[in-house]
Amino acid sequence: MRTFPIFVRFDGKPPLVVGGGPLAAIKTRLLLKRADRVDVAAEGLNPELSSLEAEGKVVMQPAHPDMDQIRGRPLVISATEIEDEDARIAEIARALGVPVNVPDRPALCTAALPAIVDRGEVTVAIGTSAAAPVLAQRLRAWLENELHPRLGDLAELAGQFRERVAGSLAEGTGRRRLWEKIFDGPAAQAMLHGDEETARKLIDREIESAASAGNDAAHAPHGRVFLVGAGPGDPELLTMKAIRALKAADVVLYDKLVGDGVLELARREAELISVGKAKGAHSVPQPEINALLVARAKAGRTVVRLKGGDPFIFGRGGEELDALRAENIAVEVIPGVTAGAAAAASLQIPLTHRDVSHTVTFVSGHEAGGKAPSFEHLDLKALASGNNTLVVYMGVTTGAVIAQRLLEAGFREALPVIAVENASRPNERRVATTISTLANDADSLGLNSPAVLIFGEVAGLPAAGAVETILAHEEVARAYA
Ligand code: SAH
Helix, strand or coil, rough: CCCCCCCCCCCCCCCCEEEECCCHHHHHHCCCCCCCCCECCCCCCCHHHHHHCCCCCEECCCCCCHHHCCCCCCCEEEEEHHHHHHHHHHHHHHHHHHCCCCCCCHHHCCCCCCCCECCEEEEEECCCCCCHHHHHHHHHHHHHHHHCHHHHHHHHCCCCCCHHHHHHCCCCCHHHHHHHHHCCCCHHHHHCCCCCCHHHHHHHHHHHHHHHHHHHCCCCCCCEEEEEEEECHHHCCCHHHHHHHHHHEEEEEEEECCHHHHHCCCCCCCCEEECCCCCCCHHHHHHHHHHHHHHHCCCCCCEEEECCCCCCCCCCHHHHHHHHHHCEEEEEEEEECCHHHHHHHHCCCCEEEECEEEEEEEECCCCCCCCCCCCCCHHHHHHHHHCEEEECCCCCCHHHHHHHHHHCCCCCCEEEEEEEEECCCCEEEEEEEHHHHHHHHHHHHCCCCCEEEEHHHHCCCCCCCCCCCCCCCCHHHEEEE
């Protein structure tokens, strides 16, 4: 089972280490990074533990501790290196609900000791739930390099200003922005360079200007809205701007199609509101979404409206934008990787291609009211002449009707179609077929939403990775062979 990280205070009863050998000494040294005193239960102490005892940091306890010695401890580490004894200690601790760690015996542990990067006030703890301790050590080495040696001093200095900031600025966005400014700006730089005096002056100035701005703003808080493209699901496909907006957001309104890994990047304290928008499932009506965006922004919040793919491709981003503009709310639009582009990238099939396709058309497979599209606005005859790619969104249930319309307009029967479900997600699935199979036997494809359908010669180019090929009609199969 995976462990949950917490930070524990050792200012009550001291932690207990059982054992007096070298392993016990290593663990005692570790605990002394944060504990003033460690109790060590052993028959004898090795030289290191003895000298710690002489310094008053270790207090020796009788060997073979019983319940009374274990009860109420914040942590017990059993490092006797005698299997039965360690197991006995672990059992007592477990029965008493005292966290216990036995080095290298994960089955006996209720608590894991993390690899630690220690910067005073700033502690980074790394755990791998005992699966890969060496990996934890590698990460630790990397973080040691990345984290400035004076980071702890910076945190300590910030701690000294906390009360004053709390007294001058109301809790919430303003206060958080002030801290972000301090940590991202010259004050932090000065502190990290060892110039505490300058750092203090700069922090003073930031607090004063934030406090006076905060008082002005108290009458008219200014929220803002980011319309953010979350991409097709894989968080690696987010833009850096999208990540920054997520980190700054007080409120995140997200669609069903937004990947879980993407939401995890939001600030932990942010209010997360699901507004549905999966076909068939319950979803919040668009006017209500617009109203929510407006209300939160007017309350001074930083709002991220997170949409699958790109916000301006079949995302109703335009309507939300209009609603916000009508209320004079500041909006920033951050583009995202649209599903069609993600599918093409994953297949390694270009949507346009010098030899076979000079244009690409993105169309919706649904009209308002959930009907199959009439395609009245498209010059299907021109598209039927070839040399173009048609990417259909929201076309899983209407695919057969769409294919029939295209055939009627003169698309050739064997024209390749490739459908990609859940592009960029771990459960991505691809199916290659032809227009006529799609028109006559769409069920054989077993397509599920979300999927894009790519019509055109490019769909017949060799794809990277596994593709299911479904060709129901013999003459077409022959054409392919
Ligand atoms: N704004 C989005 C599209 C929203 S409409 C974008 O730019 O991608 C919803 C449709 O997008 C779905 O019905 C499906 O056709 C497509 N879609 C979204 N995510 C997808 C994914 N990961 N894989 C395949 N299609 C996806």
